[in-house]
Amino acid sequence: MLLEVKDLSLSIGILRLLDRVSFAVDRGQVLGLVGESGSGKSLTALALTGLVRRIGGVVTGGVILFDGQDLAGLPEPALRRLRGKRIAFITQNPMSALDALKTIGDQVDQVARLHLGLSRRAARARTVEILTRLRIPDAAQVARAYPHQLSGGMKQRVVIAMALAADAELIIADEPTTALDVTVQAQIVMILADLVRQRQIGLILITHDMGVVAQICDLVCVLYAGRVAESGPVETLFAAPRHPYSAALIGCIPREGMAPGALKGIPGGVPSAAAYGDACCRFAERCPRADALCRRTRPPERIEGGMTVACHHPLPLLSAAPEVAR
Amino acid sequence: MTKAAEPSAGADPILALSGLTRRFQSGGGFLRPARSMTAVRDLDLTVARGDCVGVVGESGCGKSTLARLAMRLIEPSAGRILFEGADVTHIRGRRLRALRKKLQMVFQDPYASLDPRYTVRDCLEEPFRALGEKVPAGRVEQLLDQVGLPRAFAGNYPHQMSGGQRQRVGIARALAYRPDLIVLDEPTASLDVSIQAQIIALLQDLQRQHGLTYLFISHDLGLVRYFCSRIVVMYLGSVVEVLEDPQAAPAHPYTAALMASSFTPDPTARATIAPMEGEIPSPFALPPGCPFAPRCPRALDRCRSAYPPTVPTARGRVACFNPIEA
Numbered sequence: 001m002l003l004e005v006k007d008l009s010l011s012i013g014i015l016r017l018l019d020r021v022s023f024a025v026d027r028g029q030v031l032g033l034v035g036e037s038g039s040g041k042s043l044t045a046l047a048l049t050g051l052v053r054r055i056g057g058v059v060t061g062g063v064i065l066f067d068g069q070d071l072a073g074l075p076e077p078a079l080r081r082l083r084g085k086r087i088a089f090i091t092q093n094p095m096s097a098l099d100a101l102k103t104i105g106d107q108v109d110q111v112a113r114l115h116l117g118l119s120r121r122a123a124r125a126r127t128v129e130i131l132t133r134l135r136i137p138d139a140a141q142v143a144r145a146y147p148h149q150l151s152g153g154m155k156q157r158v159v160i161a162m163a164l165a166a167d168a169e170l171i172i173a174d175e176p177t178t179a180l181d182v183t184v185q186a187q188i189v190m191i192l193a194d195l196v197r198q199r200q201i202g203l204i205l206i207t208h209d210m211g212v213v214a215q216i217c218d219l220v221c222v223l224y225a226g227r228v229a230e231s232g233p234v235e236t237l238f239a240a241p242r243h244p245y246s247a248a249l250i251g252c253i254p255r256e257g258m259a260p261g262a263l264k265g266i267p268g269g270v271p272s273a274a275a276y277g278d279a280c281c282r283f284a285e286r287c288p289r290a291d292a293l294c295r296r297t298r299p300p301e302r303i304e305g306g307m308t309v310a311c312h313h314p315l316p317l318l319s320a321a322p323e324v325a326r
Numbered sequence: 327m328t329k330a331a332e333p334s335a336g337a338d339p340i341l342a343l344s345g346l347t348r349r350f351q352s353g354g355g356f357l358r359p360a361r362s363m364t365a366v367r368d369l370d371l372t373v374a375r376g377d378c379v380g381v382v383g384e385s386g387c388g389k390s391t392l393a394r395l396a397m398r399l400i401e402p403s404a405g406r407i408l409f410e411g412a413d414v415t416h417i418r419g420r421r422l423r424a425l426r427k428k429l430q431m432v433f434q435d436p437y438a439s440l441d442p443r444y445t446v447r448d449c450l451e452e453p454f455r456a457l458g459e460k461v462p463a464g465r466v467e468q469l470l471d472q473v474g475l476p477r478a479f480a481g482n483y484p485h486q487m488s489g490g491q492r493q494r495v496g497i498a499r500a501l502a503y504r505p506d507l508i509v510l511d512e513p514t515a516s517l518d519v520s521i522q523a524q525i526i527a528l529l530q531d532l533q534r535q536h537g538l539t540y541l542f543i544s545h546d547l548g549l550v551r552y553f554c555s556r557i558v559v560m561y562l563g564s565v566v567e568v569l570e571d572p573q574a575a576p577a578h579p580y581t582a583a584l585m586a587s588s589f590t591p592d593p594t595a596r597a598t599i600a601p602m603e604g605e606i607p608s609p610f611a612l613p614p615g616c617p618f619a620p621r622c623p624r625a626l627d628r629c630r631s632a633y634p635p636t637v638p639t640a641r642g643r644v645a646c647f648n649p650i651e652a
């Protein structure tokens with residue numbers, strides 16, 4: 001297993017923001033981390049890269065096994081070596097990873113020279129090759145451009161190129177396409193998915209859009225208010241979501257032939273971390289199936305039909321798993 | 327240019343735009359010549375009373391400019407705007423204020439459109455005050471009821487509310503005068519999918535209860551196909567296709583590409599995602615001929631030299647030399 005997160009808990013000050021979160025992703029797989037804003041997706045990403053320490057976060061329990069090594073206990077210098085080399089982090093704003101004053105080529109070259117010890121000339125040849133593979137037209141010319149000369153979609157490809165230049169094994173992408181146009185979003189997401197399969201990289205894709213999850217993820221982990229609601233293979237989840245929250249999130253995306261009025265959304269909103277209850281299901285306020293038990297007991301995780309579900313009253317299990325063409 | 331007449335769209339057009347054009351000058355400084363671009367070009371559109379017309383396209387296609395033109399917030403460079411049969415293209419003063427009562431707008435960013443120093447009550451009373459009118463007794467409470475906000479919210483400031491709640495206030499404000507037509511410019515684009523679905527359901531309820539007409543601007547074709555009864559597709563300032571039936575198959579290659587770029591929440595539909603190559607060219611350096619030609623898989627030689635005429639189709643009209651046959 002490339003990355004295995006087990007019972008990860010995280011606090012900032014007195015707030016317990018992640019509560020026993022578990023998931024795993026292997027080489028050649030895309031894991032979707034999905035939930036509404038405020039569900040803990042970005043914090044999970046920051047915890048995986050150790051960056052959460054910079055905002056005062058403390059891992060209070062659990063392990064983050066990357067290629068067998070526990071990152072949760074690793075000191076900052078060792079983490080920094082991993083970040084940018086074996087683990088790459090892509091955010092919604094590509095400029096957070098780019099230097100406005102350096103050319104695209106210099107920035108991508110630098111990664112390869114630093115991590116792989118390539119010469120200037122070899123690094124540039126590799127940069128151009130990577131940019132071309134990411135379907136950037138006129139890659140040699142783009143390498144001489146500055147970030148402000150490129151569109152948002154192009155800049156995001158350059159950030160992906162930097163991850164590839166370092167030969168990253170795990171890419172964590174936090175809403176990488178939210179700021180982009182739909183046609184460009186589709187391009188970037190498909191490029192990422194292709195890279196994962198071809199180069200056997202692991203990808204954790206953070207999104208609030210179940211449409212994106214359905215189209216490119218192999219595995220999905222649904223987060224709600226700092227806890228895992230449901231996780232497992234994507235086909236199984238979409239064929240028959242068991243957790244009422246997963247079902248509600250899927251129902252938020254319009255689909256072909258949906259009856260008028262069928263798109264309802266989820267009433268209310270995600271509770272703030274200060275209002276998290278402990279001995280309860282945190283979705284109870286918004287859940288159509290909630291009863292007294294849900295309000296006084298944390299739902300245990302059960303594993304059934306390949307899915308892990310944390311719910312007292314899950315939706316029915318589909319009898320036979322459907323076949324999905326790949 | 328040949329043009330298929332805009333069908334009168336039912337017996338009772340509330341808004342009719344014809345030949346509407348808006349040019350912008352940009353740049354123009356020391357040693358830099360000003361450049362000009364056409365944000366909306368020769369646009370014809372009729373909106374029938376009670377209809378919900380969706381305008382869809384990617385960033386820079388001119389959707390927001392169209393909304394601001396229709397609202398008379400900016401002046402057209404050419405063309406006419408008829409509201410309930412009367413020419414309102416150049417009205418001002420008292421007549422324009424009277425028009426504003428019947429024609430309201432909801433903006434994309436509910437935070438930017440609400441004054442941080444105003445309470446919800448101030449904000450909902452403001453449209454009346456602006457015209458020196460008395461606020462009808464109980465109107466604020468009534469508006470809060472209509473948009474599903476507790477009456478106690480009247481004393482809240484914008485920063486005390488979530489994005490979805492702020493957008494409800496934005497909608498309540500647009501309803502204050504009991505308008506006939508509401509222009510909605512990406513009202514859900516900055517919201518979570520769960521909240522987006524709530525807002526769409528609210529808009530559908532309001533339309534039914536108050537017999538409203540909507541002009542709904544969005545970059546999300548899936549959402550428009552669900553919500554709207556008629557679809558207008560824009561690319562680089564021009565209408566490229568009108569679909570009278572939102573479920574109809576597209577005839578324009580750009581509409582087809584938008585459809586193939588949308589991620590439906592169904593893993594069995596993976597094969598249908600086919601991202602198109604390239605990005606939108608700069609509006610300051612448009613290619614001659616069809617503006618979509620550089621990205622179009624169906625482009626013919628003449629697409630690169632002449633602007634395609636608009637021709638009727640079985641499902642609406644299309645501006646294309648080589649439309650996809652039904």
Ligand SMILES: Nc1ncnc2c1ncn2[C@@H]1O[C@H](COP(=O)(O)OP(=O)(O)OP(=O)(O)O)[C@@H](O)[C@H]1O
Pocket residue numbers: 350351352365383384385386387388389390391392545609
């Ligand atoms: N006041 C202005 N001055 C100069 N150019 C403008 C002005 N307003 C709009 N434009 C240009 O007109 C074009 C259309 O802009 P518009 O805001 O209508 O696009 P849009 O479809 O709403 O895009 P988005 O999805 O990004 O909101 C863009 O290229 C924009 O930069």
Ligand code: SF4
Pocket residue numbers: 243244245281282283284285287288289290291294299310311312313314
């Ligand atoms: S545990 Fe209860 S409240 Fe929570 S999701 Fe399940 S049914 Fe709903």
Ligand code: SF4
Pocket residue numbers: 578579580616617618619620622623624625626629634645646647648649
């Ligand atoms: S006119 Fe030509 S280039 Fe333009 S969309 Fe039609 S086929 Fe494509």
Ligand SMILES: [Mg+2]
Pocket residue numbers: 389390512
């Ligand atoms: Mg806009």
